[in-house]
Amino acid sequence: MNHSYLADLCSKLPGTTEDIKWDNDLCYSVGGKMYCVVSLSSPFTVSFKVTPEQFTLLTTRHDIEPAPYLARYNWVLITDVEALTKSEWEKSINKSYQLVYARLPKKLREKLNH
Numbered sequence: 001m002n003h004s005y006l007a008d009l010c011s012k013l014p015g016t017t018e019d020i021k022w023d024n025d026l027c028y029s030v031g032g033k034m035y036c037v038v039s040l041s042s043p044f045t046v047s048f049k050v051t052p053e054q055f056t057l058l059t060t061r062h063d064i065e066p067a068p069y070l071a072r073y074n075w076v077l078i079t080d081v082e083a084l085t086k087s088e089w090e091k092s093i094n095k096s097y098q099l100v101y102a103r104l105p106k107k108l109r110e111k112l113n114h
Contacts, residue, residue, distance in 0.1 A: 001084075001086070006093070010097075013097045015031060015101075025038065030101050031109070036097075046077075046078045048075065049073065049096040049099050049100060050076055050099075059076060062083065063078065064076055065079065
C-alpha cells in the first residue's frame with residue numbers, strides 16, 4: 001500500500017476529486033465531501049469513513065484508531081498501512097465512498113452519474 005495505489009483506487013470512483021487541505025493532507029472527495037484523507041508527510045497514515053459497526057470492530061485492531069476530529073462521524077485512522085489487507089483496503093475505500101455519496105443531495109448524485 002502506497003500513495004499511488006490509493007490514488008488509483010480513488011480515481012476509479014465516479015466524481016472523485018482531490019485537493020490538499022491543512023497543508024499536509026491529500027483529500028479525496030465526492031460532491032465536495034471527503035471520503036479519504038492521506039498524509040503527505042511521514043508517517044504515512046490514511047483516514048476514511050466507516051459504518052458504526054465497522055468503527056467498533058476496526059478500532060479494536062492494532063494500528064487502527066479513531067480519527068482525530070472525525071471519530072464522532074465514524075472515521076478511522078490507519079497508522080500502519082499493513083493493518084489492512086489489499087482486499088480490505090479496496091472494500092474500505094469503496095465503502096467510505098458509498099457512505100459519503102449516499103448522503104449527497106439527489107440532484108448532485110444524478111449529476112455525478114452522468
